[in-house]
Amino acid sequence: MSSSPIAAARRRTELGLIVMAATITGAAYTLASLGQNAKIPPILVPFLLVLLALLVVAHLANRVLAKGADGTILPLAALLHGIGYVIIARLSERSAGLQTTWTFVAIVAYVATLIVIQRAADLARYQWSFLAIGATLLLLPLVPGVGTIKGGARIWVSLGPINFQPGEFAKIALALFFAGYLADHRDLIASGAWRVGPFHLPELRHLLPIAFAWGFAVVVMVAEKDLGSSLLFFTLFVVMMWVSTERASYLVIGLLLFSGAAYVAWRLFDHVKTRVAIWRNPWPQYQGKGYQIVQAMFAFANGGTGGTGLGLGSPEKIPVAKTDFIFAAIGEELGLLGTTAILIGFLLMIGGGLRIAIRSDRPFEKLLATGLTTIVGMQAFIIIGGVTRVVPLTGIALPFVSYGGSSLLANYVLLALLVRVSDSNARHLGETPNELTPQERLEAYRRRRAVAKAVAGSGS
Secondary structure: OOOOHHHHHHHHHHHHHHHHHHHHHHHHHHHHHHOOOOOOOOOHHHHHHHHHHHHHHHHHHHHHHOOOOOOOHHHHHHHHHHHHHHHHHHHOHHHHHHHHHHHHHHHHHHHHHHHHOOOHHHHHHHHHHHHHHHHHHHHHHHOOOOEEEEOOEEEEEEEOOEEEOOHHHHHHHHHHHHHHHHHHHHHHHHHOOEEEOOEEEOOHHHHHHHHHHHHHHHHHHHHOOOHHHHHHHHHHHHHHHHHHHOOOHHHHHHHHHHHHHHHHHHHHOHHHHHHHHHHHOOHHHOOOOOHHHHHHHHHHHHHOOOOOOOOOOOHHHOOOOOOOOHHHHHHHHHHHHHHHHHHHHHHHHHHHHHHHHHHOOOHHHHHHHHHHHHHHHHHHHHHHHHHOOOOOOOOOOOOOOOOOHHHHHHHHHHHHHHHHHHHHHHHHOOOOOOOOOHHHHHHHHHHHHHHHHHHHHHHO
């Protein structure tokens, strides 16, 4: 098989960055285990080694299956994942073991996604199937006997011993639908057949399917009291409409709709009023529903600029520190410097995703990369903003950092799709040979056999 100097350089860069991320993770784990408040038993060392080995496996998969892909996306995820794992291990031995298990499942899903999806453009043909899958996943928590309530939100599904959040996977399915539909209809939607004041709007028959999908997702999330996902779906819809049509008016309309919807939700729903009140001033409810936010504020204050040091803080005093409030736990033990490093990691990942979108000259892949990047960026903004009181708190996982199997699995599938789009760009731009995929080779072989049989039949 032919090789490319550009592809080889990207894979070398990726390997070097993964080794660096592994070194940082190993050093952080060692420091955390030596701290006077640490409770990390030696048995977790094999789990850490397995975790790092799995990330190397993901790199090897890129070498074989996505040679021309961006060389920074996977190492950034590895760094965020590693720091999150250290904090989780610092808080709970059992959770660290389970997180390692979920990492194995997630890396298997990452590799499987790269194997199954050889051409990103092929996904556009299944846009309506992705809409059906996304809608079904969103509705699952509302099914009696299947959906369960945790933390006041009905976003969990229990199937025997397995508990997961289907909404994590619905985000990806709807992003695929939005990308496919807008790629096919973006010219008709952008044309603006009728006008309302200063805004040019498309014909309803072109806008209705995607507006229905967006409205359905938001309404279901509100019914499940999952305000974070509601905001995520809304932002995903607005950003992809803006990118596909190149009309800033959709941003203005989206902002107006969001402002109106937020006001109505604040007036009608008690749980929204409570969260806004806690966001504005959590101190009157310090012993009640504002306890989490107040403890997070204490943790940030205790951490200061450089942090207390890994294993030297008291992150266990923060409720749900390994999930919703893991950023506060990082802030206490790594301080402003550590939280800034996390923010920079997400900014670089978002920049990498947008770079992939910009490099693509095919509408579907450009929109898909934009949508997937928006999902990661908005999730990080919503939960970090909530923990730091920039926005009202809504329970949502910090990608690759928080404890949770559903989030980790979905985000590695998302990452694989971004890597596949990046590799597709490299093939299309001639940076790496555009070789036939195994499926294309099989189809070509079948066509040659059919032609040979036809020729042999006509000769006889």
